[in-house]
Structures are given as structure tokens and as C-alpha cells.
Amino acid sequence: MDKSDPKKQNWVNNSNFPFDYCILGLFILVFSFFYFFNLENVPFHPDESTQIFMSGDLEIFKKDPSYLIWRAEISLDNRMKYRLLDAPLAREWIGVFRLITGKSALLSDWDWTQTWQENENSGAIPSVGLLSTGRLASSIFFPLDLIFIFLIGQKIRGKQMGWLMVFLFSFNALVLLHTRRAMSEGPLLFFIILALWVFLQNPKYLILSAIPAALAFNSKYSALPLFILGGFTIIVRNWGSIKNLNRILLHTLAYVLVFLFITFLLNPFLWIHPLQAISMASQVRQELIIRQVYELGELNPGVVLNSPLKRILAIIGNLFITPLAFSEVGNYIQNTVSSERIYLLNSIQNMFRGFTGGGINLLLSISGFIFGLIGVRKEPLERNQFLLILVVGTILQAIFLCVAFPLPFQRYVTPLIPFTIFWGALALNEIIDTLKRKIKRAA
Numbered sequence: 001m002d003k004s005d006p007k008k009q010n011w012v013n014n015s016n017f018p019f020d021y022c023i024l025g026l027f028i029l030v031f032s033f034f035y036f037f038n039l040e041n042v043p044f045h046p047d048e049s050t051q052i053f054m055s056g057d058l059e060i061f062k063k064d065p066s067y068l069i070w071r072a073e074i075s076l077d078n079r080m081k082y083r084l085l086d087a088p089l090a091r092e093w094i095g096v097f098r099l100i101t102g103k104s105a106l107l108s109d110w111d112w113t114q115t116w117q118e119n120e121n122s123g124a125i126p127s128v129g130l131l132s133t134g135r136l137a138s139s140i141f142f143p144l145d146l147i148f149i150f151l152i153g154q155k156i157r158g159k160q161m162g163w164l165m166v167f168l169f170s171f172n173a174l175v176l177l178h179t180r181r182a183m184s185e186g187p188l189l190f191f192i193i194l195a196l197w198v199f200l201q202n203p204k205y206l207i208l209s210a211i212p213a214a215l216a217f218n219s220k221y222s223a224l225p226l227f228i229l230g231g232f233t234i235i236v237r238n239w240g241s242i243k244n245l246n247r248i249l250l251h252t253l254a255y256v257l258v259f260l261f262i263t264f265l266l267n268p269f270l271w272i273h274p275l276q277a278i279s280m281a282s283q284v285r286q287e288l289i290i291r292q293v294y295e296l297g298e299l300n301p302g303v304v305l306n307s308p309l310k311r312i313l314a315i316i317g318n319l320f321i322t323p324l325a326f327s328e329v330g331n332y333i334q335n336t337v338s339s340e341r342i343y344l345l346n347s348i349q350n351m352f353r354g355f356t357g358g359g360i361n362l363l364l365s366i367s368g369f370i371f372g373l374i375g376v377r378k379e380p381l382e383r384n385q386f387l388l389i390l391v392v393g394t395i396l397q398a399i400f401l402c403v404a405f406p407l408p409f410q411r412y413v414t415p416l417i418p419f420t421i422f423w424g425a426l427a428l429n430e431i432i433d434t435l436k437r438k439i440k441r442a443a
Helices: 006-013 016-037 046-054 057-063 078-085 089-101 116-121 128-139 142-157 159-170 173-178 185-199 203-217 221-242 245-266 274-299 308-321 333-345 354-378 381-404 410-442
Strands: none
Touching (some): 016 159, 046 089, 046 128, 078 274, 089 128, 142 410, 173 185, 185 221, 185 381, 185 410, 221 245, 308 410, 354 381
């Protein structure tokens, strides 16, 4: 090798570059094996039945798409109510995996007014193979989560930060539980992470961030703040270098149009009367929330979060402190308790929760957020854009969850997980760098 060649010499000096990524790939491979190996041992949640049942919309679409479209003159059946209530991507994605594996959707939805045995007799419990297919559809994103989590950390603070984010994400108990069920949390987390990564790329291509932002929103509507954050990112990332209001307006308009187009495309119920359908969806959702609050309030008045302070404490508790919530209500605890106990025997799946582990995790996240605020305040906009985007994203998402959800369901905090992972890793990164500097001075 001719070391006089600057390009070749640079390759020699950076020969550890591919090695680092080989180690990352090996870690992702090994940890993903653990993640997927335990897929069938995750305790069952009845909402998995609903998602698999609703994945039958793919067959209905192939037969006659008009059945999926909302019309005012047609009374709402259960399927149409789900289309109005729930984001479509998770069920459609499960349907794709079913078609690939040749499995049929459930013919019966889960009925919460019936016993476990009655639901089983009616065919509302999926077979092991069908459940595994649905769970694979949701969990298939996990290795990609780790890749893009690493890239986000590396982009902002280097490879050490990337590794810290991978570590905290891999051992996050909420991630390990909720993304391995045939539900919306798996795709939701991936597309939030992917959107954050795209936000950090060349400002010329930020219009493309509308794609993961829309897919996150259509995985679960609680990701709505990500859409707002995308518009904010376009302004911030373009402002310092371009200072061209027309270009910013054009990019923002294109971003909004792409987001709306994807959302319209994935929701056939909007295709004929979109405005009236949105109004009906809002009405149905409001009725559901009112009913849930009333019914849960009757059983346990203290469970309803009727003040901002209670909602903030519930979010913090669900993110860090409270035990894993395998279900939101106790209808079927006697049927799932044995699988829950077996799941908790593996300590890796329940790390960094409670007052000790969760308390440390909470302290790190708060410290990292404070470091971010300090960085945003002290450094010029050109240097602190990424921190500013994540600070604003955290605040927007937290406020939205506080306002929109009066019930303390653990799954509702999922959109905040990537942000708390980042802030916890940032605090650890600062601690490690400080220790390195002290050791270097002492040496």
C-alpha cells in the first residue's frame, strides 16, 4: 500500500471504522436473537386479537374497497368503528404478513363483556401460529430501531453516545414488552426513530421526513406532535443558512401535503367524504374516552387523571417507576397471571424499573434534558439545532399526552421513549467524558 497517497493514508488511520460497525452488527444480531427467541413467551393482550381481526381489511379491500369507506347513510358496525378510532398501519401491516404466510384473519373480535372461555369458544383467541405472525409483523422493526438509534447518537455526540443509546433502548422494559405484541407500538417506535434521524439530515431533503412522520402518526395517533416537530425542523434547519422565507414556506407546504396524502391513502374511510368522516371519527373517539373514564372511574375513582399534576406524575411513573402493565384492566388477570410471572423471571426483560433502577433512569433523563437546555441556550443556533429539535419534540409530546389522555395506561407513553432514551444517554455521555478528562489530567 502506498502510504504517500492521502486517501490511502486516511484509510489506514481510520482502519477501526468498519470494525466498530462490525461490533455493532454483532451486538444487534445477538440481542435480536434474544428478542425474537422469547416472542411467544410475551403475555397475551386481548387487543392483539382485535388487531389481527381488523387485519382482515386487506381481504375486504381486495374484494371490494367500497366496504371500507365511511358513509353517513350506513350505520356503524364494529369494523367501521375501529377504522374511525384506530390508526390503520399496524393492522394493515399484520395483514401483509398474514398474506405472506398464508394465514387467515380472526373471524371474531374480542368481546370485553364476555369471559376468557367465551371468547375462546367464539374464535376470538388466535392460534399460536397466527399470533406469532402478528407479533413478527410488529417486532420486525427492532433491529432497525437499534441501527437508527445508534446513528442518531453518533450524529449528535459521536459513537460513544450511539452505543449508550443502543444500550438503553435494548434493555428498556417497555420496549421489550410492548413492541413484541401484535399491536401498534412496534411500528410506532420505529417510525418515530426514523423521523428523528431524517430530521438530522441535509436540510435540502427534510421534505422526506413527512414519510416517516406520517407512518408514525398512522401507527398511532398519539404521534401527532411528530408532525408539528417536522414543520418546526424544516424552519430551524433551513433558517440559519438559507434565510429564504419563500423556500421555507414551499418546503413546509410540500411536507404538509405529503403527510396528508399518505394519511389519506392509508385510511380508506376518508375517501369519499373526508371532512365528515374526520368529524365522525372525532365524535366516536370522544364518546369512547368519556365511556372509559366513566366506567374506570366507577370501579376506581382514583385512577382517572383529573388534574395536570396527576397526568404528569402518571407519565413519569409509567415511563420509569411503575411495574410493567401487562393489561389496562383486570378482567382476565386470572388467565394471564402465570405467563406474566414466567415473563418476569427473566430479569433482562424488567431492568431499570422501580424506585431504584427507574429512579436512576429518571434522574439521568432529567439531567440530560437540562444539559440539552443549557446547550440550546449557550450555543448559537447553527451549532445547537439538533438539541433544540429534541428539546422541542420532548416538550410537544409530553404536553400532548398530558392533554389528550386522562387515563394512566402505560402504553400511552410509548411516543416519549426515544426522547427519554436520548436524554439518558446524553447524561451518561457527559459523565463518561468528564471522567475521561479527569483521568487524563491525573495521568
